[in-house]
Amino acid sequence: MPYPPEHSREVRKKIVESARRLFNRYGFDGVSLKQIMAGAGLTHGGFYTYFPSKSDLYVEVLGCFFTDKEWKSCWEGVEVDLSSGNAGPEVVRAYLSRQHFEDVENSCPMTALPTDVARSSKSTKQAFETVFKAMVSVLGRSTRGNNGPRRDHAQAMAALCVGGMVVARAMADRGYADELRDACMVVALELGGWSGGRRSKNGDSRRTQRARAAAS
Numbered sequence: 364m365p366y367p368p369e370h371s372r373e374v375r376k377k378i379v380e381s382a383r384r385l386f387n388r389y390g391f392d393g394v395s396l397k398q399i400m401a402g403a404g405l406t407h408g409g410f411y412t413y414f415p416s417k418s419d420l421y422v423e424v425l426g427c428f429f430t431d432k433e434w435k436s437c438w439e440g441v442e443v444d445l446s447s448g449n450a451g452p453e454v455v456r457a458y459l460s461r462q463h464f465e466d467v468e469n470s471c472p473m474t475a476l477p478t479d480v481a482r483s484s485k486s487t488k489q490a491f492e493t494v495f496k497a498m499v500s501v502l503g504r505s506t507r508g509n510n511g512p513r514r515d516h517a518q519a520m521a522a523l524c525v526g527g528m529v530v531a532r533a534m535a536d537r538g539y540a541d542e543l544r545d546a547c548m549v550v551a552l553e554l555g556g557w558s559g560g561r562r563s564k565n566g567d568s569r570r571t572q573r574a575r576a577a578a579s
Contacts, residue, residue: 375413377403383424384468391421391479391487418486425472425494451505451520452557454498458524459548461541464531473498474528495521507556520551 381402385394396417397407414420441462443453457463463470473494480491503517527547534540 371413374403374405374409377405378410378413378420379423379427382420383427383472386421386424386472387468387470387475391417391476391483393479416486418484418490421472421487422490422493425490426497445501447505449505451502451517451555452552454501455520455524455548455551455555455557459527459544459551461544464528464540464544467532470528471525473525474532477525477529495525498524502555505555516554520554523547523551523554 378399382394382399385399385402396410399420400407400410414423439462441457441460443457444450447453458471467475473491476491480487498521499514499517502520503513506513506516506520524547527544531540531543534543
């Protein structure tokens with residue numbers, strides 16, 4: 364009996380979720396296809412039925428942060444509606460949120476893999492670049508004000524989000540890591556022409572106020 368149409372979608376989703384967790388924990392080069400398929404409860408031989416290569420899987424894993432409607436439900440108090448005209452500040456706040464910082468396995472792999480990507484093949488670098496440009500596009504659509512080129516500001520905001528999280532996770536001092544995230548958020552929101560700091564329900568509003576004062 365043939366599988367129903369939704370079976371392929373469900374299997375593909377399991378592979379992506381397994382890859383996201385493992386990539387975030389161990390890096391792109393530190394995870395084999397066999398481990399990814401085992402994490403999804405599947406056999407190694409079935410991988411190429413769903414993805415042409417590991418790099419193609421990586422593209423989809425990265426894109427899920429922006430395209431998967433379910434990811435936001437993992438983090439309490441974090442909401443992003445990419446169809447909204449105000450998606451830019453939502454993305455900045457979500458990316459630099461405490462929840463994203465703490466939930467490593469469900470976070471955007473761009474924060475876990477940049478050093479791996481820099482040493483990897485051209486196709487892997489192109490995968491990273493494709494998703495980074497998608498983030499720039501989302502941020503650029505809702506950038507306000509006339510204080511500079513939208514694309515330049517969107518690129519800088521995306522770099523602040525990804526780079527800020529990478530550096531914050533490398534810090535031993537959690538308090539300093541939180542201040543760094545807040546400082547990056549303040550500057551990114553200002554570049555976008557968006558008023559307002561971190562939402563209080565993220566639990567970081569006081570640090571945000573200190574970071575804003577220090578930046579002024």
